Amino acid sequence: MPAVDKLLLEEALQDSPQTRSLLSVFEEDAGTLTDYTNQLLQAMQRVYGAQNEMCLATQQLSKQLLGYEKQNFALGKGDEEVISTLHYFSKVVDELNVLHTELAKQLADTMVLPIIQFREKDLTEVSTLKDLFGLASNEHDLSMAKYSRLPKKKENEKVKTEVGKEVAAARRKQHLSSLQYYCALNALQYRKRMAMMEPMIGFAHGQINFFKKGAEMFSKRMDSFLSSVADMVQRSSSLCLPFLSAFP
Amino acid sequence: MPAVDKLLLEEALQDSPQTRSLLSVFEEDAGTLTDYTNQLLQAMQRVYGAQNEMCLATQQLSKQLLGYEKQNFALGKGDEEVISTLHYFSKVVDELNVLHTELAKQLADTMVLPIIQFREKDLTEVSTLKDLFGLASNEHDLSMAKYSRLPKKKENEKVKTEVGKEVAAARRKQHLSSLQYYCALNALQYRKRMAMMEPMIGFAHGQINFFKKGAEMFSKRMDSFLSSVADMVQRSSSLCLPFLSAFP
Numbered sequence: 001m002p003a004v005d006k007l008l009l010e011e012a013l014q015d016s017p018q019t020r021s022l023l024s025v026f027e028e029d030a031g032t033l034t035d036y037t038n039q040l041l042q043a044m045q046r047v048y049g050a051q052n053e054m055c056l057a058t059q060q061l062s063k064q065l066l067g068y069e070k071q072n073f074a075l076g077k078g079d080e081e082v083i084s085t086l087h088y089f090s091k092v093v094d095e096l097n098v099l100h101t102e103l104a105k106q107l108a109d110t111m112v113l114p115i116i117q118f119r120e121k122d123l124t125e126v127s128t129l130k131d132l133f134g135l136a137s138n139e140h141d142l143s144m145a146k147y148s149r150l151p152k153k154k155e156n157e158k159v160k161t162e163v164g165k166e167v168a169a170a171r172r173k174q175h176l177s178s179l180q181y182y183c184a185l186n187a188l189q190y191r192k193r194m195a196m197m198e199p200m201i202g203f204a205h206g207q208i209n210f211f212k213k214g215a216e217m218f219s220k221r222m223d224s225f226l227s228s229v230a231d232m233v234q235r236s237s238s239l240c241l242p243f244l245s246a247f248p
Numbered sequence: 249m250p251a252v253d254k255l256l257l258e259e260a261l262q263d264s265p266q267t268r269s270l271l272s273v274f275e276e277d278a279g280t281l282t283d284y285t286n287q288l289l290q291a292m293q294r295v296y297g298a299q300n301e302m303c304l305a306t307q308q309l310s311k312q313l314l315g316y317e318k319q320n321f322a323l324g325k326g327d328e329e330v331i332s333t334l335h336y337f338s339k340v341v342d343e344l345n346v347l348h349t350e351l352a353k354q355l356a357d358t359m360v361l362p363i364i365q366f367r368e369k370d371l372t373e374v375s376t377l378k379d380l381f382g383l384a385s386n387e388h389d390l391s392m393a394k395y396s397r398l399p400k401k402k403e404n405e406k407v408k409t410e411v412g413k414e415v416a417a418a419r420r421k422q423h424l425s426s427l428q429y430y431c432a433l434n435a436l437q438y439r440k441r442m443a444m445m446e447p448m449i450g451f452a453h454g455q456i457n458f459f460k461k462g463a464e465m466f467s468k469r470m471d472s473f474l475s476s477v478a479d480m481v482q483r484s485s486s487l488c489l490p491f492l493s494a495f496p
Contacts, residue, residue: 005323005325005326025322025323026322026323028322029321029322029323032319032320032321032322033321035319036315036316036319039312039315040312040313043305043308043309043311043312044309046301046304046305046308046309047302047305047306047309049301049305050298050301050302050304050305051302053294053297053298053301054295054298054299054302056294056298057291057294057295057297057298058295060291060294061291061292061294061295063291064287064288064291065288065448067284067287068284068444071280071283071284072280073277073280073281074273074274074276074277074280075253075273075274075277075437077253078253078441081441082440082441082444082445085445085448086444086445086448089445089448089451089452092452093451096455189323192330193326193329193330193480193481194481196316196330196334197330197333197334197337197477197480197481198481200313200333200334200337201474201477201478201481203337203341204337204340204466204470204474205474207344207462207466208466208470208471208474210462211459211462211463211465211466212463212466214455214458214459214462214463215459215460215462215463217459218452218455218456218459218460222452222456223456226449226452226453226456229445229449230449232441232445233441233442233445233446233449
């Protein structure tokens with residue numbers, strides 16, 4: 001592992017084999033980072049997808065609980081209690097759905113979005129500048145080859161000057177694109193840490209908020225309601241007993 | 249809506265048109281309940297499915313966070329801090345995964361299972377007994393028709409007695425199956441309330457437990473960790489600035 005943390009811009013013009021070798025290390029690192037980022041994004045999108053599905057599922061459950069009232073049961077005696085209890089449960093599921101929806105939004109904005117932006121902006125920029133640098137290097141190599149193939153006769157002086165200008169222009173272009181490419185690779189090394197941690201900070205904040213609000217929601221009042229419903233169910237099932245045992 | 253809450257077993261033998269009409273009301277009610285139960289089960293299984301997917305998704309995310317260390321980045325300088333932070337986040341996601349897994353198990357046992365059992369046991373029993381009652385009624389009708397078609401001649405006395413026995417046996421069988429069917433329909437009316445509410449009590453208890461443990465987990469210690477990570481990210485991004493502005 002080389003003990004350097006950036007590509008030196010002043011080395012770009014000379015473009016020595018040492019600099020090229022160091023460049024390849026930075027390029028390999030960027031490639032690994034791109035692969036890892038894609039895998040991490042996929043894992044995060046799966047968590048977001050599950051969270052989103054939970055929103056849709058709780059929405060459907062709440063609706064289904066309300067639907068009991070609209071079934072027009074042929075025998076509706078004693079159903080008022082069931083209807084009002086299921087309405088209450090539907091409200092609970094709705095409130096839960098609000099929390100799930102808020103969490104899904106937070107995960108989208110503070111976990112998935114930053115890593116998508118890192119991929120679309122930083123990693124894509126490096127890959128684009130790599131292509132441009134490659135093109136400029138090729139052009140420079142071609143113009144250099146053209147210059148070296150020129151016959152050494154005196155009458156070619158004018159052509160030589162022209163090709164010399166071409167070489168100089170190609171070198172300027174290559175130098176410029178290498179500066180941009182080095183800058184982007186250096187910046188990537190510093191952005192890397194932020195890019196890896198920022199989404200998880202968003203994830204953790206979202207969860208903290210979710211559990212805080214959820215714990216407040218499912219407070220004492222819910223407990224007393226549940227024990228009264230449990231009593232009611234108990235009553236129903238003891239009422240039920242004679243009918244179950246009426247016939248062997 | 250009739251002002252009755254059960255089929256009277258003593259009416260079963262006479263099998264009057266009034267009793268048959270009341271029976272059809274109970275049957276309609278059982279049919280509506282079966283449809284509604286299937287829809288409710290579907291909605292509950294969707295919630296369970298989402299919860300289960302959240303378990304798998306958090307598991308994958310935790311593994312992916314640990315994977316950073318194993319990437320063999322060509323440039324690993326300064327990565328120790330990132331690695332240890334991602335390890336910590338992986339542990340947080342693992343703990344969260346434990347909570348999600350526990351909730352998924354609770355939803356399976358106390359929400360989905362009771363309603364599946366209600367469908368497989370109570371509703372299926374009613375539907376089976378309905379079929380048996382239908383078969384016994386048909387048999388009884390056939391033996392009655394056979395009896396009434398017998399010629400009224402004296403020499404048929406012996407055949408008449410035999411067919412008479414057949415009719416009596418068929419009536420006993422029909423009576424028995426109607427008693428069982430009435431019992432099951434009556435029991436269903438009482439089980440109905442319990443069957444509708446029990447899964448939601450399970451759901452609510454699961455959520456209360458989940459949020460209580462989650463709120464304990466994401467306590468103060470998490471807050472201080474997050475602000476130290478946020479500081480670190482802040483430092484990284486200010487270090488990053490000169491590289492970003494180095495080239496216009």
